[in-house]
Structure formats: structure tokens, C-alpha cells
Amino acid sequence: MNPVEYEHIAVEQACKQFWNSAGIYRTDGLSDKPKYYVLDMFPYPSGAGLHVGHPLGYISSDIVARKRRMEGYHVLHPMGFDAFGLPAEQYAIQTGIHPAVSTRQNIDRYREQLVNIGLSFDWSREVITCQPEYYRWTQWIFLQLFHHYYDIAANRALPIAKLVERFEQGGSQGVHASCSEPLRFSAEDWKNMTSKERDELLMNYRLAFRRISHVNWCEALGTVLANDEIKDGVSERGGHPVEKKPMMQWALRITAYSERLLHDMESLDWSEALKTMQRNWIGKSRGCAIFFDLEVGGERIEVYSTRPDTIFGVSFLALAPEHPLAEQLCADGLMHSLQEYCKLANSPADRERKSPSGFFSGKYALHPFTNERVPVWIAEYVLIEYGTGAIMGVPGHDLRDEAFAKKFALPILKVIDFPGHAGADIEEKAGVMVNSRFLDGLEVSNAIDRAIAEIEVVGRGYGKTVYKMRDANFSRQRYWGEPIPVVYNDKGCAMPLDESKLPLELPHLTSLEPGRGGKSPLSRAEEWVQTSQGDRETDTMPGYAGSSWYFLRYMDPHNTNSFASKEALAYWRDVDLYIGGTEHAVGHLMYSRFWHKFLFDLGYVPTFEPFKKLVNQGMIQGVIESIYLLKQEGANANNLFISATIADRYPVEQLAKIPVHLDFVEDANSPAAHLSLEGIEKFLRWRPEFAGSHFLNEHEGGALGGLPPGFTIKTHSEIGKMSKRYHNVVNPDDVIREYGADCFRMYEMFLGPIEQSKPWDMHGIDGVAKFLKKYFAMFFDEGGHFHLVDAEPTREELQILHQCIKKVSQDIDCLSLNTCVSAFMICVNELRRLQCSKRGVLLPLTQLMAPFAPFITEHIWGLSDSKGSIHLSCYPRWDEALTERSEVHYPVSINGKKRHEWIVSKSLGEEELRTGVLELPEIKKWLSGVAPKKIILVPGRMINIVV
């Protein structure tokens, strides 16, 4: 028998055409059917193309979307591109290719790859964030944020005009609004202000506002750097020093929503791990602001502490180097070191724990209760951006304060008597207060409340709930982002553009070098910058702007009157299932929730949370193979590569790991991974700059040509990101060409649970390919003709089918997709054993498989003379009676250890089981005549005999 070959290339081509022309994945308008919105986190289209890691989530969500569609839901399953961003801009600087061009190309490539995988996206709803039709509404939301403030009393955003009204009537009296700093003024004060003063004052309240914040400034490159452009405290490009520089920046007042972002999470179907991450990011804590008067000069230092109970353990105060009082406090001789500190101390992205540094300002403050002198230090570890930029140092009960005190020999006072349990550290919030006057004898938790109360009584501070979360920086000194729709008038006031002027389009620039003084490249587009009203803002919006609301645009992507129609928003409401990587666990999800809540306050969206259920998919990792390059002195020294086996003979700092293209390596991802002579030759052809290099293993060495036959050099294997930079990207197109898209989809699912990370490994794919062949062969007779039998299926055949339907239906609903593939394999194996070719079994199985393998099942559906597309047919349901077995396999254990398997009829009663089990010869021999102490019987499950 010659089995009929499944021609995946031809079938896939035909299916794609059919689906496209019939528009079977288009979600037209609204419907009476129940809605289901399945969303993927849209990708940033990088130059490396889609790799096999991306589709893991896309295939999962596609399976759910297809199942829901077959179940009769009106399904919204869209895709788009997060198209603004730094990589395209960096690429443009390197190659001269404009970001618009490279982004366009990358998007086209991504879309084609996504289509090849057979994902059922409605491409007519595609959203691309860098298109003016889209970012017009990103700008529009920004303007709304600008025009609103957060009213704490009303617990929602309100128009800034309302606030102005109140200022006119009663000044700041009775206004409870989220702000940068609390201000007090009268209606009279307000009336006497100039327009510029009013403008500045309102910035204190707007949800989109301007403030000074510190950026990573690189003098040598003349530009501001993102955190990931900095490595080891210097710029990744060129290794130049980076310093903190204050700059006027746009920011969003996300902190106004802290409490709601925290509270509303309760109702969401997200993993606890993810919720915990968000909670920690919001970081709500109850603490206390405490004032320390300076010994001389009349100023006071306000500190914030979550541990006011330790107030009697204070042995120093510490200010951030940028603290406004720092300069004033420092004697002339110290000014120089202060300035140096401001520049270098908070060297960004430098997470290596250094020994604490700082210096004594020479001044003292007075303790609010004891009036004792407390030295004021300037310390690098205190951050200006958090709290008040000043702390009270309690080295007895804070680890960082302790490290600082030890370094500078400051007294360490103990004010808590800890309970003696193991593992308690000095920061533990447990124990009894000592050496603390009125707090003595109190438990820590009570002492915190008491301390706050006492501090308030003596008027030296007040209790305060703070959130760790900070307002979000919204300015980028970059070209490839949404222009901020603001013009500055002659007084320097920020004037928002009128909504009718949107979109404010990004002008075309040919050179993307930074502007003068670290300004955005946009500042060089003079004709664009200068308008009759004044100069335009040249900063652009950050990457997260466009992605903070794209899920709403999919609901009504071509609307030109609003970001989406009221009807569409009312119908689609929110995302029912959102799948994406953990890397967005806090950033993107926090900003999106914030924007959504803001739009809810304004009455534009009907829900206060955008994503009902969220699942994080794991990463598919790649294998990174590298060889060790020995760094040698001298300009003419030959490059020397050494085998991984002898790397430990050299000091680490003399070795550089050079990633090697995965294709050159033999036995990759194993201890035997190595380059043979052939591999070395390929490597040198690929990296000509290493021509003439010498290679050395544990026995011998030399340059290519001089190396002995059979020479190998071991490479270093590790598991890590799949990335262009490690040359280990696997393109799904290659896999699809060889095995077909269905096989690729099923194999990705078969690899393991969706939320787990795992390395990509082609070794198992043959199993899935064989399974599909077996499945396909069931539909053909010995002569190679398509053949289904109309005879009534047997009970056994139906049982096999219905058990599979039940397992797969339930497992898709809880996204356990790897076990679904196993279930299909079991089903096909069993049906083949019965040589089943019945229509009534094989067609429901085909429908059941359609969400996983959309091409082959569509092909079979067509051959079987069924009408229309299988994907618009219905999803099979199981009959519970057909999934049950008539007997039970009881494991019988003695003292918890399985000794026998007992097969009994399901109808047997509990008493019959209890007596029957003791009669079994396999069990009798273990009892040796002694009566059991106890028999534990879980009906339908197991029997355990205790002796």
C-alpha cells in the first residue's frame, strides 16, 4: 500500500486563498451572538523577523478563538503592530534607512509570517501605532489627560476647567486633588497671578503635566539614553560616561490612580504571581512624615518613614545629593564633592552592590522628641525621586542604614527586642520596643500607630499613606514616536493643540542625529517647530503610549470621529482573554489599566478594567554557543581562541565570549558542543575580521591550515534569549516549509505548558509529523481513494471519540494545550487499532482538531463533501454517558505503598469492597493473618490498608 501523501504546501496555499476570499475570519460589525474578545500582545516588528518563540502565545489564543467561533460566539481576534520605538531609530542612525521604511518592511514580513502559521486574525482591523490615523487618537487621549485633574473627593478625573472655577471662587480651600506638591493659596492670590504663574500652578494638578526629572545624559553622544542603552554605568555604544541630568519633562500622574489600580485587581482573573508583581510595584505603605529642625538656620528636614516606631533609634539623617537643602547645608569645602556626587553618584543602571558612599555635611538636626543633635549626612543610597529625598537613619533596624553606619562608624542603637525565632533579621516588624520612652513595652505594630499619633500630637509630622509607584515619565528626546501636540507661547506656557488640528504628523527627517543640548532630533526640523503661536514641543511620546489603548481601537479601527464608536465599545466592552509575555507584567499592563480607567472616568468606555483574564506565556529560548577569545596585549598580537575545556586556566577578565552561529556548531546544547575544522572555516568566513586567528585546545593549536586533521575546539553552551545578537534565531517559515503549518502549530503546543519557558528543540517534531500522517491516512482506502463509511459507529469507537472530545474541550478552556495534542494522539492510535473509517467518528474528530490544525482539517472537510469551511461549522460536544467506564481500577496499598491493582465492577458497594479486598491473595500475604488497623477507601479512587 502506498499511502496518499498530504501535500502541505499546496493545501496551505489553497486554504489561505479560500479563507481570504471568503473572509471567514472577518468580524463584521456587531451581532446578537455573545461576544468573545481574544487578544495577543501585539509585537514590535524587529528587523530579525518573527522567531519560533513569538507564536507560542499566538497559536494558543488562536486555538481558543477558533473554538469559540465554532461554538457560536461572535469572536474578535485582531492583530497589529507596536511600531514606534528605539530599535528602528538606532537602525536608521547606523544604516541611514528611515524608520518609516524599515518599520514598513518589518511589518510586511511579520504579517506574512503570521498568515503562514494559519492564525485566524481579522486583518481588516489591523492597527499600526505609527500611522497618523491611529496616533491621532493617542494624541487625543494625551490632550484629555492634559485637560483633566484627579479629584480625590470625587474619586475620579474631572475637567481642569472645574478646578480653575474653584480656584477663582475659593483658592485652594477645600480642593482635594492629586498633585505634585500640596499648595495653599486664596482666590485673591489666584486672581493676582500672571497667566504664566497660573499655567505653572495648574501643571501641579494636570494628569499630563511637566516637571523636572532626571535623565541619563551622555555628554559624549550628546543625547539622553534609555536604561537598556547603558551597560555597567557607561553607554553601551562607545562606553562613554553617563550622568544624571535634570530636564523639564512631560509626565503622567498615574499615582492618582494608585488606590484604584490596587483595589480593582481583585476582580480580575489573573495569576496571583502577576497580581503580586503589580501590588509590589504600586507598593502601598502606611508611614509617617517627620520633621527634624536644623540646629541653626531655622530650616527643617522632612523625612518619610514606614517605621516611625524606630524613631528613638535614629543616629543620623541622610539627604539625597540632589536634595534642595543639600547645597545649603554643605560647607564651602564640601561643595565640590557634592557636585561630583550629583553627577556621578546615581550612576544609572548600575545594580552592582557597591560599598555605601556619602559624606558628613557638618550640620546637625534636632531629634523631635529628645532634642538630641543628629548629624546630617549626604548619602548616595538616598534617592531624590522617592519619598521626600531624605531619610532618618536607623542602623539598628534597617540593613542599608546599618551598612552605612558601619562604614562611617555611626552609632547603632537597638530599640526592638526581637522574638528569638530563627531567620529573624533586623528589619523584621516583630518584637517589643525598648529604649524608646513612651513606646517601651509595645509590640511593633502597635508602636507604629502610637508613634504616628505622638508625632501628630507634638506637631512634628503626620501619618501618611504612600505608594512606591511614581508618576510615569512621558517625554523622550527621540524622533520615532508620537509628537506631543503642544506649542509653547512667547511666555513659555504649554498650549495644547486644538483637537481639530489632530493628528499632528511627525515631519520627515533624513538625519536623526540628536539636537543641540540633548534635545530631540525633531528640534532640527525648524520649519515644523516654528508656528505662528510659538515653538512646538520637540519631545515625542514613549513606547508605551501607543500600546496603552490599542485594544480599544480594534473594536472600531477605521472610525474617524472618535477612537471607537460608543456602540462598538458597548458591545465589545473588554478583552475576555489576553495572552502575552511576562516581560510586560508590570509596565504595559499598569499603563493600560491607568489609561482605561481614565477613559472610564470620562465616560468613554463602559468597563473600569480592560483585561478580564490574562495569561502569561513562557519564552521559547534559544541555545547560545560561544567560543572564548583570549584578549592579548599589543596591536599586532594574533587573536587566540581557546577551547572551553581550558578556559578555566585563564583569568575571567582576559576572556571574551564570542557568539557563534548555531549552524556551525556540532552537538550544540550538550557538553560535547564543538567546532570542527569545517565549523572553524565557516566561522572565519562569516567573521572575516578574525582571519588568521589561532585556535587552541587542550592538546594542540595553530591557525586554520596549520591545524591537524580532526582538530576540534569546544564551545560554551548556554540557554538564553532567542535573538539576532546571539545568532540563534529559528524562523518559523523554515519549519513550516519542511513540516507544514499544522505540524508546527501542534508541535509548539506539544512542547509543554504555555506558561513555562523552554528551549527550542526540533528533536521531537517527528512525533507530531507522524501523528498527522497517521491521522490523514485513516481517510484513505488501500487504493489511495478518499473513503468514509456511513455505518453506525460501535460503542467502543464512540467511547474513544467522546473521551477525546471531553478531554480536549476541557483542556482548551484551561489552556492546557500540550495535553490536548497527547489526547489526539491517543485517540488516533486507538481508532487505527480498530481500523475505524466511519464518517460519524472521523468527521467529529476532524472538527475537534480544526482549531489546532486548521489546514489539514479544512482539506479533509472539503474532501468529505461537507458544506462551507470547517471553521464555521460547529464544535463537537461530548455525551457524558459515553465517557464513563463500567469498571474501576483500584490501586490497593498497604501503609501507603501500592501492592496490587484490583479491577472491580463500578456497581460494587463500599462494604463489599472493604471485605472483598482482604480476601485477595495478593493482599492476604501482606497481612500475615493480622487484622488491619484501618482501611481507608476513597470510592472510585484508591484503597489503603493500614497495619
Add this chain to the structure above:
RNA sequence: GCCGAAAUGGCGGAACUGGUAGACGCGCUGGACUCAAAAUCCAGUGACCCUAAAAGUCGUGUGGGUUCGACUCCCACUUUCGGCACCA
């Protein structure tokens, strides 16, 4: 440093809510078919003990604990991965 996740045969993984550890697949071994190979099919496959079978012992990163019973729950630790804003 902080936060989160994970660890099960040679490999990817399965095990519902504390109830038969290793489903399914890869790989490997043996066999059938073939002149031969590929493909396909059949059988076996955690380790140890044993000629073999039967039976048994050990076994889910490490060390303890709870339980009639632990991959699953609790405590401590190790390693790996992901994220981060040195967060008072």
C-alpha cells in the same frame, strides 16, 4: 539587592482537589517487511537486585516536617530563568 516563576527517566513533558509517579512524544534496543536502505509496522525501555521470570528495594533539585498516604502542603537551602524604579 528586591520581586516573580521553575526544578520529575537519556530528552520535552503527564499526574484532576493530598490518592496507581513517568500518560503522550522523542531517543535508544530488538524484531518484521526489503537484495539493501529509507519509510512503515510490532515489542521493550526510571535505577538497582537477578541468567531470566516472579517478587522486592530505591526513586519527582537538597535537608527536615505534617499525613493512613506527599511531585502536590509547611519550614530551610541550592540551582536556573524572567522582571526591576538601590523604593526608606
